Amino acid sequence: MNRRDMMAFIAATIAMTGTGAISGPVFALNRRDDMEEIFPEYGLMGQIIATPGNRAALIDILKEGTKDMPGNMGYALGEDLENEDALWVIEFWQNKDYHGASLKLPSVQEAIAKGRPLIASFGQRTEFKPV
Incomplete structure (x- = not known):
């Protein structure tokens, strides 16, 4: 799966949530070129509610702390358009074990x-198998 296909896959996943509540493009794909023929087997999508006024700071922390995670094929952060304190995290992994190890x-x-x-709290969360 090349970078363009991965971006399309992430965009389709976001669209399937039905909320229309993710802004873009706030993507940080952690994909290596040598992973061209490996497809993600595990996905995770969750909403995080930041304490009032701290969403941007939380996004910065997540961006910095999630670089170079073995087995991670995609890590996307998005600002919720309906809640100024909420953000979404979408992750794609080679498998669930890599996520646990991360x-x-x-x-x-x-x-x-x-x-x-x-x-402040966590909102919706779902695990999925990318197809």
């Missing part, structure tokens, strides 16, 4: 620690 990475642990005080 949560133990020092950079991700640091992002979680920095971001936790800026999170």
Whole structure:
């Protein structure tokens, strides 16, 4: 799957949510060229509600802390258009095990620690198998 196909896949996934609540383009694809023939087997989409006025700061923390995650094929952040404190995270992984392992990475642990005080709650969340 090339970069253009991955972007189309992410856009289609966003469109399928039916909310129309994701702005764009706020994408940070973490894909390597040597992954050309590997397709994601696990996907995750969730909404995070930031504490009032802290969405941009939380997005910055997530962007920085989620670089170079083994097995990650796509990581997209989007600002919710209906709630100024909400954001969406869409992730594509080689498989679910890679996602679980990513949560133990020092950079991700640091992002979680920095971001936790800026999170008021979590909204919708779904796991899916990309097709």
